[in-house]
Amino acid sequence: MANPLRYAILLVFFVALVMADRKAKRRILSSLKLTVVLLVLLALCSAAGTMVYQGIGREQSLEKYGPLWDGVFRVLGMYDVYHAPWFALLLTVLAANTACCLLRGVSLRLKRLGWMLTHVSILVILAGVIVSSVGGISGQMRLAEGETSSTVSSRGGGTFDLPFSITLDDFEVERENEPHETLVVEERRGRTRSVPVIMGQEMKLPGITAAVKKKYNHAQLTHLVVNRSESDANPAVRVGLSQEGDNIERWLFAESDQSPVEQFGMRIEFSSYESREMLEAARKTILAHGVEPTVPESLVISDGEREWTVPAVVGAEGQLSGLETTVKILRYVPDFVILDTETREVGTRSDKPNNPAVLVEVEGESSWVFAKFPDFTMSHGKPSKYEMRYVRSDSSSENGATLSVMHSVQDDNLEIVYTDAGIARSWDSVSIGQSREIEGKGVSVAVLEYIGDAGVVLELAPSSDHGDPPGVQLDVRGPDGTIRSVGILANARPILVSDDAALSYRFDFPVTQYTSRVSLADGEEGGDLQREIRVNAPLKHKGYVFYQLSYDQNAEQWTGLGVKRDPGIPVVYAGFVGHAAGLIMLFYVNPALKRRRTAA
């Protein structure tokens, strides 16, 4: 990597310049004008190297800058500014300029000492850089636990050998004993902040308050149907079915065509009506014509690699395992229509599922997804990176047996209506918990629970699997006083808890140090030396220095060490010390002396 010839040429050029200035009558090389030009050029060129990607390959650069600019940049050496020949030339001329000034102004007076020291030191630092470059070697080595090696991969390609061998006895990632756990609050307008996780303590978020109710070391998300309010905005029933000792329970939702369940050779569905009259009208239609075939439906979400299927139930919300975002089904319309093109208010043209659509919220952005137009989604905000499909299979049998649970809000009346392709028809009024036998089917059915405003919440449950992440369950109190339970798994994407705030739960044991314990063997002398290499605490041995640079992030089985031998370091550091001392003399000591003199 170091090219001694290149440095030799530059050195010769440097000496030639200095000699030329000694003889020249006009002080060009030792002029301040040249210094100014060089400093400005150095600043501009250095800045240029931070504007263009450094060290990128042809393909990448072509893609980033296009053929014209890529050509220009490549010719100018813009992809490796700091190692370009013209950059080295610039530094050489600046060094010559400094040297010429020094030679012209050399003086043993105390007053000039600071000035000389600062400028000589700059030359010393540059000389040290050349020594580093020509006389130093550096590279990296990756060692697995138990592995012994003396071969280092050189930074510029190739390898070099150490005069001793190094064995990785043990690699350790040291962590704090106590977990670092915080709730991270992201406000839509405002800052992101971390809040310590304290049980029961209320946090104020925009428009809501939240408090941690439960904490689990290992948790899983489970579905839970809850009543969100006293209204009948999203009615649902829990139905129990049994046939020959086979018992099942299902939740059915009125607002979604999803909920029909195929069980025991029949389809079971639930509908809710505002008044008794509407219920009775619907019952008559069903008994006369059978049920409009409705089918299970689902929302399929894909990130390009994996797919998740969510029941397309209004009110469903929460995290999905592996999918690091909240999904909420906000609304369903059977026959999508935009009622007002100005406000883009959405409604339904009819009750028939001519153009069924669901309003889905993912990552805080909501969009309409259409069953019949899978390629088209209508977003309010920025389009989601997830692809969503609203799947309704319309292939279900038209004349199958259907059990309809019907409810009227007005008088809280529940009915069970059974039709079987027009052959068997029956209806019966039932109360909660009351079981009814369906004739000829050997199935008994009971409505076990009614909820007026059902919400599907994914709630945390403790898990015995130690591979499961920790989680916290929060009570979120809205502005109207309603309390909602939100479960958050550790280190997942933020979950929206209000329109303006998202919460996530960070849980980890912070790393305090990476340590490679190594043995060094010199062959002849025998006897291994046991040493440690840590971040910010490199290991020095026989002129070589080892740095803890990287490690195996998955299994913590190997370590990545930086290795170098750099004879330039003492020179560069001498330059640092000299320069600092010179500045102190120039700006602190000299003025003090001057003051004393004027005072005297």
Place this chain on the structure above:
Amino acid sequence: MTNVAILNLVFGLYVLAAVVYGAFLLLRSNGVWLAGLGLLSLGALTHLAAVIVRWVEAGHPPFTNLYESFICFSLMTALVYVGLELKYRPRKLGLFACLLAIGGLAYAKRLDPAIPPLMPALNSRWLTVHVVVYFAAYAALGISFIAWVAYLVTTRKGEQETSENDRLQLMESIGHQTIVVAFPLLTLGLITGAVWAERAWGRYWGWDPKETWALITWIVYAFYLHMRYIKGWRGRRMAFIAAVGFAVAMFTFLGLKYLPVSEQSIHIYGT
């Protein structure tokens, strides 16, 4: 989180100091000035106490993220200005120095005040000296900038009376002296950074954007000093160089994340 509570008090003290210094601009009363200086000094000492409390609470030096950087910058601004008052009596710049210190705290208020765990890369004895030296330099450069702006505003007024000339000279001398103090600190910052990088990564210089822009900042002020001491430049021209220097310094501190290549950097923090 006692330190955050103390910082709220500091914020109040700085605002009060700014108000009193503002009143001084109108009233020109010695008593008002002393009150302003007293409030600012009290604020700075309380601020120092807050940083020490945070140090104890964290168990490590509180100079590890953008929030703590702003707290440090604001503290250094107050301390450097109080020091200047004791030596040069700039007096009228007090309001603006207070505003700079308040600005630092106000920006910090928008960030997360939680104490982050100490990353192994920052666990070094060089951390404190490197950061403190740099923010002392930035604070001095900030006040220098204020003084030079005051200088430019005064020269713009056209007619220069004798009293104005005295003021101009004071502004120029403060603008210059702060740079004289800041430059060795900038250099020490560069050097400690290089030595630390050598210890942590095995290279004292790597042309990382942060390193490069720190060097560019240094070059601009080196240019300033050469022009002043060799060419004997004075006045407006120096004001412009100082302004460019401060802009570059602030870009180095805060602007690097806007560089197109910022993802290539190993030490650009904050969002």
